Each structure stands twice: as structure tokens, then as C-alpha cells.
Amino acid sequence: MAEHEVKQVISQLHSLKVSNLQTAPKLLSKAKLGLLHLNALVPDDKTSPAHLLLATTVLEQGALLSIRLKDTDAFTRYYQQLQPFYSLPANRWSRTGKPANQGKVTGLYLLLLLSVGDYAGFHTVLEGLETTGGKEQLENDQFIQYPVRLEQALMEGSYDKVWGETKGERVPSEEFGVFSEVLINTIRSEIASCSERAYPSLLIANAKNLLFLDSEGAVVQFAQSRGWLAKDGRIYFPQQEEENMAAEKDVMSSTGIVIENTLGYARKLETIV
Template sequence: MAEQDLRNLLKQLHQSLGSHNYTQSTSLLSRAKIALLKLNALIPSPQTSQPHLRLAREALELGALTSIHLKDPESFTRYFQQLQPFYSLPEDVLPREGGNASKITGLYLLLLLSMGDYAGFHTLLESLEVAAAQAREHGRGGKGLEDDVFIQYPIRLEQALMEGAYDKVWGETTSERVPSEEFGVFSEVLINTIRSEIASCSERAYSSVPIANCKNLLFLDSEGAVVQFARQRDWIAKDGRIYFPQHNQDLMGSEKDILVTSDKVIENTLGYARELETIV
């Protein structure tokens, strides 16, 4: 009875996610976990049957996707961790087919990236590369990381961030290259991270910047948005310019070195932003 209840709940979960009714999804997930507990399938064991393993994996993956839509990174992280014992099972115990390990893992990589956890990002990526190499050694083949759109998307973003190529990040998060709706949820977080980094460079490199340039520099939609952003950072908007009050304090004798690095980032980003205006 519990198995049939769980199947019905999962069907309703798919429907609620499809209709963006995430409040209902959360309620259904709680009931699905209770059903999994009754089946002793919430944590895989040698006694757990393959059908129950499949149902448990599906329920947890739906929970992870719901957490993404609710913009709840802590909940998503818990689901990702709960899924790892299922993802590590041998193919003959729980086939990869029918699951969303690639998508969930790609989303977790993107979460690490949006939080600036580059060490965690590369640690996970290295483990994926090792697992892929071992699979090839044992003749299991399958899709390689280089062909996995869900894994390659965060890899491209990380490379662009490391290069300071913020135009590429902006383009990736605002184009059809986003692999799925869930990946698009991170675009706002990533762009805010970029804005913060550029803003920090700007206030160290310059005493002031024209508001029009600042709009392009920070990927903001209007000069009014620039003024609002400036207030959040205690900048001063006056006479068509943004003034950085902490500029002289921050430099403290090392202005030359900071200007060399910051100017390069800012000039490149301004050029990228102007180019984007002709595209977006």
C-alpha cells in the first residue's frame, strides 16, 4: 500500500512542479518521505529492492528541484547529500537511466560557484572526472563529461569568471544556452556576485565614474538602478557621476598596484558591456 501511495504522490509532485505550485510540492514531499520511511527506502541498503531505490531517487530529485525553485540552497544541499548514496550505487543495482544525477550534480556545481566556493567546485569536478575515467576503464562508457550539457554549463561559467570575462557569464545566464529552467534560477545570484566584484574594483581604482558608464559596468537596466545600487554601497550620486568616498582610504600607498589590476578588469568589462548593449 505504501508503494502505491508513493507512486501516486510522485505523480502529483510532477504535476505540481509543472504548474509551479511549489507550496503544494513541499507538502507532497513531506508525505513522500513518510512513505519512503515505511518502505525502508529513504536510505539505500542491500535489502532495498530496485523498484524502491528508483522511487526513492525520484522523490529526492524532485525535492532537490523544488528547493531550487524556492531558492532554498540549504534544502537543495540536503537533498543533494541524501542522493549521493543512490548515485554511488553500481549500475546493476540502480541503473543511471531514469534518474537525473547529471542535472542535479550540475545544479550543485552551479550553487557552489554562485557561493564563491571554488575549492568545493573543483573537488566535486575532480571526483566526477575520476568516476568517468573509472567507468571507461571498466567498459561502461556512457556520456563523457565533455558531452554533458548540465556539467559543461557550470564549467563554462567558472572559466569565464576566472578569466574576468563577465560578458560571457552574462551571456550564458541570459541566453538559450541555459540547460534548463532550474539553472536559470541562479542567474540573478551570479550576476549579483559579479556586480559586487566589479563594484569593489571600481571603488579601489577610481575616485568617481560617470553614471552612464556605471550602468554598463554593472549590467544594470537604468541609471536609476545605478543610483539605488550606489546607496546600498554608501556611494554618492551627484552631478551625473558616482563618487567613491572610501577611494583614498582604501589605497593607502598601494594605489599604483591596485590601479594596474583594477583598471584592466574595469576597462575590459566596460568594453564587454558596450558590446552586449548591441546584442541584448
């Protein structure tokens, strides 16, 4: 396959509509085969700048389309294939420009790590980016800063901030929006764990706001999945052992503050809506 044929496939990938997304893997395989024939699928000293850019364009399209297809395994593979290109020195790109979507793909990978709770991997990637690109460059990249803000909010227990960041104009691109439900599930899990330690029970109406659920029926369903008891308009949490309760007194106090703050935010949000 000649270079112009790879470019034709790239053009087809760019023009794919939502209804045709399932054809993307086949087109991407065709483009990667073309890169292999051009000896450009893995960069080396002989790879021309034009072929470097061609390869990163294909692989970045593969990564972004994988997110839209909700295939995180494929996305991870594309991210890994892009790393040899992203680690090339700046002078290898001087004639053709740098990869167009490096920040977006990297930000999405950080968000993926965050959504599965891999905080160690998250910070490892972030530290590597700071070493190679510098702190100032990271601070100016909206795609990197988005998962950074989310991680900081999660670490602070500011679940209302995470909720707010996953809505509307704060999401930097369509691909990032795919992770919204995953992150909300992460929030629910965090708040649920805190609630179990902080309270013996909660009103179902309060739990609805607290857990960002749409209905009281959804609260009951969620409660059942956690092994909680829903009875007489309240959610009852499993009782803690007395010795554990004493040890967790300080944790319970701080968690209670977080929950009260989140409840207050949720009530305000409900009022606005």
C-alpha cells in the same frame, strides 16, 4: 504506504503547475514516508533496484522543486540525501537504469556553491565527480559544464561571459535560470570591488553599463549601498591610502583592462537591444 501509492505521489509531483508549487513539500513528505515504509529512503545491500530508482525519483523531484521554490536549504538537504544513491556502483542499476537527473541536480549544486562564492567546495565536488565518473563523462554533461564555464569566466574576470551565459538559450534548464539574478549580483560585487581599486570615479552612464543595471537611478541606489558618492553625474569611490595604491598598481592595471573590456561589451549589448 505501498509502492504504487508512492508512484501516485510522484505522478502528482510531475503534474504540479506553478500556481500549486506550495503543495510540493507536503507531497514530498508523504512520498518520503512511503519510502521509509519500504526501507528505501537510505540504500543498503537489500534495497531492490526498483526501489532504488523509486527513491531517487522522489529525492530528485524534491531537489528540483526546492529550486523552483527558491528554497536552497531544502535543495541542499535533498542533494545530500541523494549522495548515497549516486555513489552506488553501476551494477546496482543494471536492471532499471540510472537516476534520471543526476547530472542536473549535481550541476545545480555546483551552481549554488558558485553563487555563494564557495570555490573550495565547488572544486571539491568537481574533483570527486572526475574521480568517480571520469573526465570524459563530465565534459559531455551539459549540466555540469554550465557551472564549469561560469566558474572559469569568473576566475578570468570575464564578467561579460558570465552575463552572456545567464541569458536565453545558454541556460540548460528552467531550474538553472533561477540562479541568474544571484550570479548577476555576484558579477556586480566583483566589478564594484575592482572599480573601487581602479578608478577614483566613473560616469554614472558608464557605471550603468558596467554593472548591468537598468537605469541611472538603479546605479545611484547601488552606489549608496556600497558607500559611494553620487554627484554631478559621476560616482566617486572612497580614496585609497597612498601606500596601498602603490602596492596595488599592478592589480589596478589588470583590473582596468577587465573593466574596459566589460564596458565595451555592455555598450555593444545595449546597441543590439
